[in-house]
Amino acid sequence: MRVALFSTCIGDSLFPDAHKAAAIVLARLGCEVVYPMGQTCCGQMHINTGYQKEAIPIIRTYADAFADSSIDYVVAPSGSCAAAVRDQHVRVAERYGDRALVDGASIASKKTYDLSEFIVDIMETYDVGAFFPHRVTYHSSCHSVRFLKVGDRPYELLRHVKGLELVDLPNHEECCGFGGTFSVKNAETSAAMVADKVRHIKETGAEYVTAGDSSCLMNIGGAMSRQHNGIRAIHMAEILASTVQHPWTPEHAAYTREAML
Missing domain, CATH: 3.40.50 (Rossmann fold)
Structure with a gap:
């Protein structure tokens, strides 16, 4: 199973250790973890603040990075960003984008998961072999x-x-x-x-x-x-x-x- 890690802008800029940890967990579960270098932001702050049209290039970048058929799933260690992709991308693309963007956003959004739901729903496990005595x-x-x-x-x-x-x-x-x-x-x-x-x-x-x-x-x-x-x-x-x-x-x-x- 080929899984792309979506690092998110805040993770990439400020908290990379959390996203490296997500990659470690996914690899431990047997996934082939890849990191598309073209990824940037999910655009949720732009959209939530009212700049929907301005978010179109961001949505296009996300679709270009993750709609690739060689990627089975996209996993984000961020419920907020995963929710933005699934809830906002297609709607905004339909409003301000073209047909190609709508198609790409639809493909990418459907295979985007938060880390917890991917582990439970797709990998069908609760136990990832972790130890944290606190x-x-x-x-x-x-x-x-x-x-x-x-x-x-x-x-x-x-x-x-x-x-x-x-x-x-x-x-x-x-x-x-x-x-x-x-x-x-x-x-x-x-x-x-x-x-x-x-x-x-x-x-x-x-x-x-x-x-x-x-x-x-x-x-x-x-x-x-x-x-x-x-x-x-x-x-x-x-x-x-x-x-x-x-x-x-x-x-x-x-x-x-x-x-x-």
Whole structure:
């Protein structure tokens, strides 16, 4: 099975370790992992901010990179980006693009999956051989829940990680306040939302908070690092890539304010 990794712009620019971890997990499951060099962004921030027509070149680039018939599936360690591809690309292409773009966007979007749903639905497994002996809570990102409807897939994957103690996050359905340009245009509201999220994370007594989106983790991790509360943010792919032989260590943590300066 030939699987293309969609690294996403935020992953490629700021958090490459999470996307390398996703490639490790996919390879461990027997996939041939490829990385099309022409890939860039999914365009969701442009579309969500009202620049749909301007997003057409981005959608075309995505289709050019991933509609190739030699690629069986496209996997993104980002529920937000996978949701944007599946929910927005074809609709915007139909509105502002040509027939060739609509066809390419349709092909690429149909084979694009979030990491958790690919592992569970396509590879048909919950146990990827991971080992992470820590107390962890999980943040459900808005797009993965409301658009992709990943359901309990991430929870089941985490429950099958050896040594991991998974604790429920109070008010888990609430947004972290990032929302792409929302956090810039509505900074005070965003800050209040992430403050609530961090307070609930602290209530769990967890050592780590994990999610399937680097953008959420960047927002949450930055807020926690400013509080110096000792809780670390880690992408779920990094937990799934961690094994007894090659454990993930705190030195890899990237979702802190200092790492983003």
